[in-house]
Amino acid sequence: MRKFTRRGMLGMASVAMMLMVSACGGTTTDSSDAATTAKPQGNDTSASSKTKVVWWHSMGGALGKEVDQLVADFNKSQDKVQVEAVFQGTYDESINKMKASMDSDSGPSMIQVYEIGSRFMIDSKAITPVQQFIDQDKYDVSQLEENITRYYTFDGKQYSMPFNTSNPILYYNKDLFKAAGLDPEKPPTTYEEVKKDAEVLSKQGHPASFAIYGWFMEQLFANQGKEYLNNGNGRTSPATQSLVNSEAGVKTLEWWKSMIDNKSVINLGRKTDDTEKAFIAGQIAMTLDSTASLREIVDGSDGKFKVGTAFLPKPQSASDGGVVVGGASLWILNNKPEAEQKAAWEFIKYLAEPTTQAKWHIATGYFPITKKAYDEQIVKDNLTKYPQFQTAIDQLHASKPSTATQGAVMGVFPEARQTVEGAIEEVLSGSKPPQKALDDAAKTITDKIGTYNKTVQK
Incomplete structure (x- = not known):
């Protein structure tokens, strides 16, 4: 896997400055719950034999608590990977912190980036496309919502995994x-x-x-x-x-x-x-x-x-x-050891599982990215309580595939x-x-x- 170096980042200096501008004039669910402080979660210092994955995210407030729960559940579910989630402020702030960290080991293993930052992430050459791990694992992408993953696919290659999605x-x-x-x-x-x-x-x-x-x-x-x-x-x-x-x-x-x-x-x-x-x-x-x-x-x-x-x-x-889907996706950084990148991929796969997606959807209102999540009883019960969400599901599925959508x-x-x-x-x-x-x-x-x-x- 090709590593990202300081030399490759220097040409992006002025680009990163552009991202200092706020992404949203309006306040949406994707950004309005941002907390004011960063607090690492899911870190178990006794798990020294585990591969550590540091996840930078921009989910604060109530959403941040749900992220912490996802991490805690994953860490308890297996004994090979230990994920630590760290809130990094808004999407813009997080990207700029990522850039500043590339000359050291202080950066994340993976990062949550809003959808409109996708072109920048690809051009930065700082990431390993998730397609690489999909191919290695023979991971079945047909289980994912095509009208969501299409946004993060370029030239037939999926670069990141959707996480929080809305329209x-x-x-x-x-x-x-x-x-x-x-x-x-x-x-x-x-x-x-x-x-x-x-x-x-x-x-x-x-x-x-x-x-x-x-x-x-x-x-x-x-x-x-x-x-x-x-x-x-x-x-x-x-x-x-x-x-x-x-x-x-x-x-x-x-x-x-x-x-x-x-x-x-x-x-x-x-x-x-x-x-x-x-x-x-x-x-x-x-x-x-x-x-x-x-x-x-x-x-x-x-x-x-x-x-x-x-x-x-x-x-x-x-x-x-x-x-067009809004929200954000998860990107794996390529300046980390191969084992760490693979560990990040294991966590990403966990987040995409139907039961995990069902819990995330119920707690946050974001779309499940996995089709089988709709078969989970808690999702069926939620649709009974909030039948209005069927409109969102139908609209997503009715969108005609094109470069426009x-x-x-x-x-x-x-x-x-x-x-x-x-x-x-x-x-x-x-x-x-x-x-x-x-x-x-x-x-x-x-x-x-x-x-x-x-x-x-x-």
């Missing part, structure tokens, strides 16, 4: 729908239907609201079957141009702005936390949010109103599309996402028309991609 759905208040004379069992599925229903609901004092979140724009492109970047969304070859100013983007912002103008949609800013709170309080009748927020939303509205869920909307005239990849995704959020704000505030705002955003992103590509090529 966005439409949430709506069934009680408000009924009170407004709308059928609570027939939610809107197109831009046109969303606009029509929002107008009816707003007349009753309950408009809709969607957070200004770049992730949503990416998803609305994919749902129209449209690519966000050139060169097959950056998958047939590295992307060189942003396509955010194409018809799919303009049509989306024209739709969004028209609802702002007639006050059927209100602007609550960039944070999904704010739209979620307004929805749970019954102040807004529809919103977009992550599937990972489903349990929190349903529990928060319990006793107040019934929550309905629906697929992400798209224009009535749009072609087949689907959603496989997801865009670029080394400057965190910056690109913020640039798009700025463009959306310009449109909703009326300072720029949709085409102009997206033309400016596309140029900014394209320029940043060019700088990144030059850096990588050095």
